[in-house]
Amino acid sequence: MKVILRLLLFVLTTSTYAQVIPSENYTDFLPHGYVLLKEIKGDLNKDGLEDRVWIIQGSDEELFIEDEYCGTLNRNLRGILILFQKEQTYEVVLENNACFPSESEDGGVYVCCP
Numbered sequence: 185m186k187v188i189l190r191l192l193l194f195v196l197t198t199s200t201y202a203q204v205i206p207s208e209n210y211t212d213f214l215p216h217g218y219v220l221l222k223e224i225k226g227d228l229n230k231d232g233l234e235d236r237v238w239i240i241q242g243s244d245e246e247l248f249i250e251d252e253y254c255g256t257l258n259r260n261l262r263g264i265l266i267l268f269q270k271e272q273t274y275e276v277v278l279e280n281n282a283c284f285p286s287e288s289e290d291g292g293v294y295v296c297c298p
Contacts (some may be wrong), residue, residue: 219240236274
């Protein structure tokens with residue numbers, strides 16, 4: 185798991201810049217129009233503080249498609265957000281809001297998931 189997180193951090197850090205926003209509520213970092221799908225906690229940078237990795241997904245209602253066989257398909261892309269804890273706040277060190285396809289996409293083709 186640590187290897188995957190390090191690899192993601194290394195690969196996805198092209199032209200991203202850290203921003204520090206003082207906040208006691210780390211959910212303030214969630215981009216507008218996105219929902220949190222999964223949160224992973226751990227000390228990513230070995231500073232003794234708990235950091236967070238979020239898998240997020242857009243919530244644009246126009247990208248929810250009704251299919252006669254599958255029902256509702258969510259075509260919103262998923263992304264990753266990595267937050268390092270710095271004393272009383274968090275620092276966004278990586279944000280890519282559209283790096284993963286939606287759960288229904290398979291090579292550009294949307295398939296029904298039974």
